[in-house]
Amino acid sequence: MEFKLPDIGEGVVEGELIQWLVKEGDTVQADQAVVEVMTDKATVEVPAPVAGKITGITAKEGDMIKVGQTLAQIDGGAAASVAPAAPKPAAATPAPAPEKAVSNGAISKPAAPQTAPAPANVGSYSSPASLAPSDVPAAPIVRSMAQKAGVDLSQVPATGPKVGSQSRVLEEDLLRFLNQGAGAVQAGSPVYVAQGSSAPAAAPAKKTKPIPANFFRDTSGVEPQDERQPVRGLRRVIAQAMVRSKYTAPHYSYVDKFECSQLVAMREEAKKVGEQYGVKISYLPFIVKALVGALKEFPTANASLEESDKGMELVLKKHYHIGIAVATPDGLIVPVIKNADRKTILQIAQEINDLSAKVRAGKATADELKGSTFTITSMGNIGGLFATPIINYPEVGIMGVYKVQEEPLVQDGQIVIGKTMHLSLSLDHRVVDGAVGGYFCNAVIERLQNPARLLMEMI
Amino acid sequence: MSKQFDVLVIGAGPGGYVAAIRAAQLGYKTAIIEGHKMGGECLNYGCIPSKALISTGHVIDKVHEGEKYGLMFEKFRVDLPKLIDWKAGIVKQLTGGVATLLKANGVTIFQGTGEFEGFSADGKFKKVKVVSSVDSYDGTQKAPGVDDVVEAERVIIATGSTSAEFSHLKINGTSILGSKDALDVRDTPKKIVVIGGGVIGLELGSFFIKLGTQMEVVEFAPQILTGTDRECVDVIQKRLVKKGVQLHLETKVTAVEEKGKGKALVHVERKDGSKATIECDWALLTVGRKPRTANLNLDRIGVKVGDRGFIEVNSRLETNVAGVYAIGDVIGGAMLAHKASKEGLVCVEGFKDANVSMDVRALPWAIFVDPEIAGVGHTEESARAAGWDPVVGKCPFAANGRALTTGDATGFVKLIADRKTDRLLGAHLVGPEVSNLVQEITMAIEMGATSEDVARTVHAHPTLPETIMEAAESVHGMAVHIFERKKPKAAETHA
Numbered sequence: 029m030e031f032k033l034p035d036i037g038e039g040v041v042e043g044e045l046i047q048w049l050v051k052e053g054d055t056v057q058a059d060q061a062v063v064e065v066m067t068d069k070a071t072v073e074v075p076a077p078v079a080g081k082i083t084g085i086t087a088k089e090g091d092m093i094k095v096g097q098t099l100a101q102i103d104g105g106a107a108a109s110v111a112p113a114a115p116k117p118a119a120a121t122p123a124p125a126p127e128k129a130v131s132n133g134a135i136s137k138p139a140a141p142q143t144a145p146a147p148a149n150v151g152s153y154s155s156p157a158s159l160a161p162s163d164v165p166a167a168p169i170v171r172s173m174a175q176k177a178g179v180d181l182s183q184v185p186a187t188g189p190k191v192g193s194q195s196r197v198l199e200e201d202l203l204r205f206l207n208q209g210a211g212a213v214q215a216g217s218p219v220y221v222a223q224g225s226s227a228p229a230a231a232p233a234k235k236t237k238p239i240p241a242n243f244f245r246d247t248s249g250v251e252p253q254d255e256r257q258p259v260r261g262l263r264r265v266i267a268q269a270m271v272r273s274k275y276t277a278p279h280y281s282y283v284d285k286f287e288c289s290q291l292v293a294m295r296e297e298a299k300k301v302g303e304q305y306g307v308k309i310s311y312l313p314f315i316v317k318a319l320v321g322a323l324k325e326f327p328t329a330n331a332s333l334e335e336s337d338k339g340m341e342l343v344l345k346k347h348y349h350i351g352i353a354v355a356t357p358d359g360l361i362v363p364v365i366k367n368a369d370r371k372t373i374l375q376i377a378q379e380i381n382d383l384s385a386k387v388r389a390g391k392a393t394a395d396e397l398k399g400s401t402f403t404i405t406s407m408g409n410i411g412g413l414f415a416t417p418i419i420n421y422p423e424v425g426i427m428g429v430y431k432v433q434e435e436p437l438v439q440d441g442q443i444v445i446g447k448t449m450h451l452s453l454s455l456d457h458r459v460v461d462g463a464v465g466g467y468f469c470n471a472v473i474e475r476l477q478n479p480a481r482l483l484m485e486m487i
Numbered sequence: 488m489s490k491q492f493d494v495l496v497i498g499a500g501p502g503g504y505v506a507a508i509r510a511a512q513l514g515y516k517t518a519i520i521e522g523h524k525m526g527g528e529c530l531n532y533g534c535i536p537s538k539a540l541i542s543t544g545h546v547i548d549k550v551h552e553g554e555k556y557g558l559m560f561e562k563f564r565v566d567l568p569k570l571i572d573w574k575a576g577i578v579k580q581l582t583g584g585v586a587t588l589l590k591a592n593g594v595t596i597f598q599g600t601g602e603f604e605g606f607s608a609d610g611k612f613k614k615v616k617v618v619s620s621v622d623s624y625d626g627t628q629k630a631p632g633v634d635d636v637v638e639a640e641r642v643i644i645a646t647g648s649t650s651a652e653f654s655h656l657k658i659n660g661t662s663i664l665g666s667k668d669a670l671d672v673r674d675t676p677k678k679i680v681v682i683g684g685g686v687i688g689l690e691l692g693s694f695f696i697k698l699g700t701q702m703e704v705v706e707f708a709p710q711i712l713t714g715t716d717r718e719c720v721d722v723i724q725k726r727l728v729k730k731g732v733q734l735h736l737e738t739k740v741t742a743v744e745e746k747g748k749g750k751a752l753v754h755v756e757r758k759d760g761s762k763a764t765i766e767c768d769w770a771l772l773t774v775g776r777k778p779r780t781a782n783l784n785l786d787r788i789g790v791k792v793g794d795r796g797f798i799e800v801n802s803r804l805e806t807n808v809a810g811v812y813a814i815g816d817v818i819g820g821a822m823l824a825h826k827a828s829k830e831g832l833v834c835v836e837g838f839k840d841a842n843v844s845m846d847v848r849a850l851p852w853a854i855f856v857d858p859e860i861a862g863v864g865h866t867e868e869s870a871r872a873a874g875w876d877p878v879v880g881k882c883p884f885a886a887n888g889r890a891l892t893t894g895d896a897t898g899f900v901k902l903i904a905d906r907k908t909d910r911l912l913g914a915h916l917v918g919p920e921v922s923n924l925v926q927e928i929t930m931a932i933e934m935g936a937t938s939e940d941v942a943r944t945v946h947a948h949p950t951l952p953e954t955i956m957e958a959a960e961s962v963h964g965m966a967v968h969i970f971e972r973k974k975p976k977a978a979e980t981h982a
Contacts, residue, residue, distance in 0.1 A: 150791060150807040151799035153818075158865045159848050159912050161874045161905075165935025168846075176840045189940075192908025196935050240840065243513060 029078060031100045033065065033093045036072055042094045043067040045087050046261055054082050056102070063087075063099060066261050067394070080104040090260050166197040169242075173202055176240030206237045262359040273421035277333075277456035281416035282465045286473040288432055289447045294479045298373065305374060311449075312352065312406060313376040314482065315429055318475035320348045320369045321485045323402060326460075326468045330401050332422040333459050342459065351400030351420055352380055354387045361387045362420060364400040370487055404429060414450040424456040425465075427472070449476075490595075492518045494835070495615060495639030497601035497783070498623070500527020502815030502827030503645030504585050509835045511592040518637055519594055520601040520615065522623030526582040527647055528816075529824040532667040535581055537690055539574040540670065541855050544697035548857075549894070556894065565698055568673045597635055599623070601646075603784045604636065612638035613788060613811060625649070626782060641810050643834060644790075644798060645827065646783065648776035648816035655742060656682065656772055662745035663772050666691060676700050676768035680753045682740050684711035688773035689723070690855045696730050697857075703733040703765055705740050705755055712854065719860045719917040722898055726857060735763075743770050778817045795819065802844040804834040823852055849913075849932035853922035858898050861925035864913030864932050865903055876906040880938060880962030882954040884918040886969050889949040893919050900958040902928065902938055909937035909962070920951050927955055938962040 036043065043065035050062045061073035062082065080102040087099040164181040165188075166174070174181045174197075181197050184205045188196030238255070259267060273279075295311055302309035323330040327344050334341045348369040351362040363383035365376055386392040403420040408431045417426045430450040437446035451472065455465045475482040494510040496503045499521035510517040524531050549556075550563055589596055599617035606613060619632035623646070650665045652658060658665040663682075664672070669691045675698045681688040684706035692702050704711065704727075711727075711734060712720045727734065737758040744752040753765040778796045785792060791807040793799045797819035804812045812834050815827030829847060837843040851863040870877035883899040884890035898918025904911050914928040931941055941959035946952050960966040 146807055147801050147803065147805040147809055149801040150805070151793060151801075153800055153802040153804070153845060158869060158873065159875075159910070159932060163848060165910065167934050171846050172843075175844065175846055176842045178842050191910050191935055191937055192905070194908065240842075243836075243839075 029080075029102050030098045031062075031076065031082075031102045033095050033097050033099060034074065034077075035095050036065070036067060036074075040067045040095070042092055043072070044261060044264065045089055045091045045093050045099070046071060047089055048085065049073070050082050052082060052085050056080065056082060065093060066265070071261075071390075072394070074099075076102060078102055090258060164197055165191045165194060166202075167199070169244075170197055170199050170202055173199070173240055173242065177202075177206055177237050179205065179237065203239065206239055262361070266359050269421065270418055273419050277419050277421055277424070278458060279416070279419060279454050280457050280462060280465070281452055281454045282462070282469050283414050283450060283452045284469050284473060285448050285450045286477050287437065287446050288449045288476060290479055291449075291476050292432060292447050302374065302377060305378075307374060307378045308381055309373070309377045310380070311408065311429070311432070312380055312404070313373045314476065314479075315404060315406075315427075315472075316350050316352075316365060316368050316376050316380075317373060317486075318472050318482055319350065319402065319404065319427060321475050321482065322468055322471035323348060324369070324485075325471050326464065328459055328464065329425050329455070329468050331424050331459060332401075333424065333456065334422070345401040347399075347401060349399045349401045351403035351423075352384070353403060353405035353417075353420075354384045356388050356390070358390075361392070361397065362400060362403060363387050363392055363396050364398065366399065372487065402426070407431070414452040416452060417454050419454055419456060424459040425468075426454050428452040428454075490518070490635060490637050491612065492516050492595070492637065492639040494518070494641045494643065494838070495520070495601075495613070495637055496643045496645055497615065498527065498645035498647055498815075498817075499525045499585065499589070499596075500645060500647045500815065500827065501529045501824035502647070502831045503527065503643065504589060505828040506643050506645060506814060506831030506835050507594045508588060508592050509832050510838070511594050513835060513839060515641075515835075515838065517592075517594045518597060518639065519589060520597045520599060520617055520623075520637070522598060522600040522617075522619070522621060524582055524624075525585040525589075526578075530581050530585065531578055532670060534824055536574050536578050536670045537666075537687075537694070538855060539577050540570065540694045541690060543570055544694045545857070547697045552894070565675070567675050567698070571671060571673060574670070597637060598632055599634065600626075600782045601637075602782060603642075603787045603790075605787050607638055612640055613642045614638050615642060618782075621782060623782065641812065641838060643804075643831070644780075644783065644806075644811065644813040644817055645815050645831065646779040646817050647827075648822060649779045650772065651775040651777045652772065653774065656740060656774075658772055659745075661748075661769070662751035663743050663770050666771070666773055669695075669771050674749070676749075678702070678767040680705060680740075680751075680765050680767045680770040682743075682753070682770050682772045683774035684708075684734065684736075685773055685775065686712065686854050688771055689727075691771060691773070692732075693727075693855075693857050696732065701731065703735065703753075703767070705735045705738050705753070705765075707737065707739050709737050711736070712856075712860070715854070715860060716862060716866055716901070716915040716917075718899075718901065719862070719915050722858065722917045723856050723860065726897070740770075776816060776822055778819065780817060793819070803837045803841075804830055804845070805837075821850060821852065823850070826850060849929045851925045851929045853925060855922065858895060858918050859921045860915075860917045861921040862913070862915045863925050863929045864911075866913060866915065867903055870903055870905070870912045875912055877903050877912060878906045878962055879903055880958045880960065880966070882957035882961055882966060882969060884951075884954060886957065886966075887949075887951060887954045889951050889953070890919055892949070895919055900924065900954040902941075902955070902958045902962055904938040904959075904962045909939055911936050911938050911941065914955075914958075918954075924952055924955060927952055 046064040046066045048063050050056055056062055056076040056079060058079045059075045062076045063074045065072055065074055081104055082100055083103050084101040087093055166181055184197050184201050186195035186197040186201050188198040291314060298309045331342055331344045334343055347367060350365045350368045352365060353360055353362050365379050368376060383396060400420060402423055403426045405417050405426060406429045407415060408429060411431055414430055415428050417428045419426045432447055432449050434445055435448055436443050451469060453465055453469050493515035494517045496507040496519040499519050503519060507517050507519045547565060550560055553560055597617045599619040600621040600623040602616045602618055604614040604616050615637050617635045617637060619634050620628055622629050650658060656663060660668050666687050678701040679695055681692045681702060681704045684704045696702055710720060711724060735755060738755050740753055741756050742754045746752055749768050751767055751769055753767060753770050756762050780796060788808055790811055791799050798806055798813040798817050800806055800813050800818050804814050806813055814830035814834055816822045833843060833845050849863045853859060853861040867877045867879060880902045881899055884896040890896040901915045903913040911931050914925060916924055938959040942956060946956040957966045957968055961969060964971050
């Protein structure tokens with residue numbers, strides 16, 4: 029039967045094929061995860077609808093796949109009438125592509141001994157052998173470079189002095205070969221693949237190979253070539269989302285600074301309380317609460333502008349779902365605190381901690397990453413003065429929060445030491461004008477500067 | 488809390504200490520365990536001390552034949568204890584140098600015998616216990632120190648080898664000496680029996696001959712120096728016989744009987760069943776080497792060992808257990824210090840790049856008998872077996888001016904090249920200083936050179952390496968200093 033990309037739900041219409049979990053000819057069980065597909069929400073493992081043998085794989089890793097598109101054939105499976113099982117949500121971060129597993133310098137992290145791959149061909153080596161007629165004449169450095177690059181020297185056009193009818197392969201021959209990218213490693217050539225990585229399936233031909241590092245000297249020999257990497261997975265999703273936001277919503281940014289010693293004092297107290305509950309309390313839960321209060325005061329900031337055949341429509345959201353931008357090694361991911369208006373500071377703190385941990389571990393579900401109505405990005409742990417963040421479209425605003433710092437302030441004609449924090453708001457000018465944005469910012473600051481004000485709205 | 492490292496090397500011989508220094512150079516946090524003396528067999532009881540004695544032996548010979556050069560000595564005497572002390576000084580200097588180098592590179596040194604304990608809970612680290620009370624050389628007990636447990640992501644086993652023995656013939660330090668004992672003999676023996684006519688036995692035996700000791704060699708095989716180029720061995724064999732050495736080939740030792748201090752009876756049995764007894768001061772047992780793995784507790788981490796006890800590795804020097812490597816004598820093959828060092832370097836470079844594996848095309852070796860034998864690469868037979876069409880070029884040292892001026896122009900240089908491509912495949916040399924000469928051909932083979940490349944390279948006169956140039960010319964029947972009646976048709980290298 030044809031194995032098609034099933035409806036992943038959540039209104040998703042397409043996804044990127046991140047990785048095949050099986051290969052051509054493998055026998056699979058029904059419901060066995062066979063392929064990883066990443067949508068703009070999360071990565072899902074798509075299970076086999078029936079048991080059988082995988083043949084005729086048509087979709088490649090990196091391809092964008094539409095729902096209903098054929099990925100492969102499953103032979104010998106039960107009747108084709110069975111509806112594909114729903115995929116099970118997997119990691120929000122894409123699993124590393126196989127080539128990433130090749131250790132490249134740093135000490136690789138071997139898995140537990142029971143799962144560590146047994147090194148290949150153990151017992152195959154005893155002493156260095158003598159010359160064989162198939163040994164291409166080349167100097168030790170050229171051979172070392174070729175070995176590291178996984179190149180079979182017999183494939184390299186040689187221009188060195190002749191040895192019989194054969195020419196010696198020179199360093200420059202190999203460099204030319206690597207730069208022009210003559211190709212994939214020959215099957216069966218004595219190339220050792222890094223542990224932990226499966227042998228590369230049909231490596232793409234005509235791909236330039238990086239010049240291997242040599243600790244004795246710089247062997248690059250020629251001008252370094254820029255590396256071209258396909259943009260895949262999360263990076264592609266981020267790139268597309270940013271372009272859509274910047275080219276749809278005319279951004280402006282509004283920046284202010286406020287005195288925050290009361291906020292600092294309150295958070296210090298709250299931290300102690302949090303400890304009793306085992307919850308780490310940062311400034312973020314207070315900022316979420318202050319933001320929600322201000323959003324209620326300025327409903328157009330908790331909205332989205334929709335364009336359709338009927339013209340423009342402003343959708344004023346009645347939920348207060350606050351997105352929190354989280355940096356992960358693979359890129360930016362925004363988990364969502366749902367109904368932040370109905371949660372306590374403690375609940376929000378707990379949820380932020382849990383969600384960011386899940387996101388960093390690549391374990392957040394699609395549901396946890398969608399539906400935000402306004403987003404906060406915090407740079408407090410990085411530093412800087414402030415940034416002009418890009419709106420998490422189709423929301424109309426994003427708020428950047430920054431580190432607390434001590435600085436001299438003039439108060440009643442006296443210089444005193446105060447604590448301040450910057451806030452920056454990027455807003456969609458189609459919906460929120462500059463003056464409104466300014467007042468909106470004031471409304472946030474009012475609540476953060478004066479905790480009593482914040483308390484007035486507490487649930 | 489145990490001590491954690493990126494790389495742990497067990498054994499500070501020429502394999503281990505070289506690997507440790509390179510690992511440190513490449514930025515790994517590295518430790519090494521040694522429970523005897525730095526430098527391993529090579530520096531303490533092998534290459535270095537034996538060469539100190541052998542070099543002196545050459546001087547002794549020169550003195551004895553001094554008359555030939557017009558050198559007249561009135562009173563000449565060898566003070567063996569003084570010579571042994573001088574040798575010990577060199578060893579001390581070198582082993583101290585190893586420790587200094589390790590420390591200078593930031594390698595942490597643990598004193599004791601390394602025993603595998605298992606894996607860390609996450610499987611990432613291998614745990615090795617340092618047992619300070621056990622001498623890692625021979626397993627004897629000594630005063631305990633600190634017993635650390637060291638953890639490392641990667642462990643390199645470089646524990647080397649130890650003298651092989653027979654159940655009926657064991658090294659006892661009195662009637663049966665091992666190579667280590669023979670290097671510390673302070674009384675010149677009148678007569679010795681070398682059991683096993685291999686490299687170590689003949690090297691050490693040759694030194695004692697120079698002291699005036701009588702020597703008999705008992706060898707089970709039909710040839711001494713089994714596996715070495717026959718033509719080269721013939722030169723040595725003739726020299727030994729000329730010096731009065733009796734060779735008992737195809738003969739085995741059935742027992743060694745100790746008859747009081749400095750007297751032993753060696754009972755032998757020939758292939759035809761006939762028996763004999765040789766009286767001597769002591770016998771030197773040099774019947775090979777066996778891997779030193781006894782104290783490692785390899786079964787605790789599941790490292791696979793082959794039939795003969797050697798640890799099995801792949802060409803990246805990794806054992807069947809990921810992250811555990813083995814180099815040098817303990818994996819078998821040619822038991823050479825420089826092979827161990829090279830394996831150490833390749834092993835460590837492989838940590839940086841998973842494609843790195845052993846790629847040695849020419850592994851030179853040398854035997855410090857009198858005169859020396861050295862070789863690299865193919866013999867004619869092995870070249871033919873590998874699919875080459877070998878052609879030989881040869882130059883005797885008798886045709887070399889410099890060799891004649893050394894007073895000993897015995898021997899020759901033999902080069903083996905491929906008839907069709909002229910590519911250099913190997914060399915076998917016997918004669919003065921050939922242990923130093925072999926390196927030129929090693930380099931040439933590694934570079935993919937032809938014999939014509941060597942022939943066309945200017946060689947300084949008057950030097951011994953001129954013989955290599957002449958041998959290369961001789962491959963093409965074009966040697967200048969040898970009259971070559973029949974010129975073999977060699978490669979058409981200009982085609």
